[in-house]
Amino acid sequence: MNKIPTYSICNLFGTETCTKDFMACSLKTFLENQSKLIMPHRHSFYQLMYIAEGSGKYTVDFNTFDVNPGQLFFLAPGQIHSWNFSDNTDGSIINFDESFFTSVCYNPHFLNEFPFFNSMTQRSTTMLKEEIKEQALSLFAHIKQEHEADSDFKNDYIRALMLQLLVVLARACQPEKSNETTRYNYTLLRNFEKLIETNFKTKKLPKEYAELLYITPNHLNAVVTSTTGKSAGELIRDRILLEAKRMLVNSGQTISEIAWHLNFEDNAYFSRFFKKYTGVSPDEFRKQQV
Template sequence: MPTLLLDQQIPIYSLESQGAAGAFFQLNRADGRQPAFRQNMLQPHRKDYYHLVYVQRGGSRHWVDMTPYELKENALYFSAPGQLQLKEKLQPMWGVSLAFTREFLARQPNAALAQLPLLLNPQNGHELLLAPADVAFVEDLLARLEAEYQRPGEWQQAMLSAHLTVLLTYLSRLYTEQFPGDEPSADQLLLRKYRTRIEEHFRERHEVGAYAALLHISAGHLSEVVKAQSGKPAIAHIQERLVLEARRLLFHTPQSVKEIAYDLGFADASYFSRFFKRETGLTPAEYRASNREMYP
């Protein structure tokens, strides 16, 4: 399993400006050739944008947050900003890659677009399998998006937004079919907001009360709702997010335990080690060693 060198940090890739929409929205068609930038994907990295890849055929295994995925034909793969990813090797692939930023979504007149299930991803999915009818629909929409992407002008932004809204809505319907869940209640929405705030602030805020203040509610009410909706104490969600990030760094980087502890807001590396062992059953060093043996 590829890891970073001692003097490397996990890179965060942004969209490079390419025309009017390029800094916020990009579309690329893969035709079996290897773009130079894909070499960067062979090392652990993050993206600061949403990424959708429709695979017609080809490709190789890649990883998202320590989970491997073998690319399938006529499938769609999606990831959100901040997830830790890498490819094992560069193999020819045919399909379409679509990328857009949070800023692009913020520009949309439909503010609910960012709340679609595919983008919220409450079930932590990454792969959608497409039936023949889905393939036809998705390929048609991607072709329309590609045509607009190659046609800069006054109406480009509006047309890209319109087609993207239809695509994300359609894929969100598939998401709810393949990752079943009920329509969210007010309390479920609060749980989502709580998880979103944790995602934004887990490095510097480790207490439930700090998130209650961000959400303008009492800590008691937040704890009650979160426990009722998730079956877990509110503090457990913070702890799980810290453990996830610690696992990412231990798995993909050579950072020392002390460096990881400080990165995650722990003032004491020994306390972090005790916390990690309590949550996982292994010390950070044991976790790193066991995974390096499993995925050399």
């Protein structure tokens, strides 16, 4: 089967117009110049997309969302996505590599601290809240304007504006309640998610993560369930299934090789696991995506 393509910022715009680690433009301009991207693909960079007008469908990691004005989409590297937008769709889009920040940031995992770039419970989209809309859209416009200018300290200024935009959006994604219990639960959930992302191939039981978090399995499950509506085991399982789906559609590996990569005992056990929670076998799922 054909491998789903992975694009860098340079791939999108060609070497003559390539900016190594950052670009910002109107969504309409981007869509007019990147018609090939309606097919499933993935990026090696992060992306913020704001929908000012238009409609359609947007699929991210096998979940399809309706597109409406006022909507924000967040993409992290590696997420498989495609879209079918109406002809009048417009807004703003910002693409940036991790290196754009890490070149001046001590923390190499800086961007993963933002919930919309590293969260299994945060949807890949949200409606821009009215209380931050004016500020956020002003920052989008200011970033685009600065990117198109030829000013001294251009990238440094863009980094400052981008950091402000990311913090504004992250605060808007936080739970509305601000009591100590809610803050503790949210922090614990984020730490749990980060541990899953690092260990899901080798650790599949909630008790293994509870040990890493220095809490009991029951406490971990209670916090996760109260915060997300899902059990701790479900979050672990969802991440394993997402990786399995990505590998099934993006590699020529056999089912047995994928099962081995995800540390299942054998191909049969992996196939039973996959079908139990998706309703189809790995092979059937792969054929559906062709």
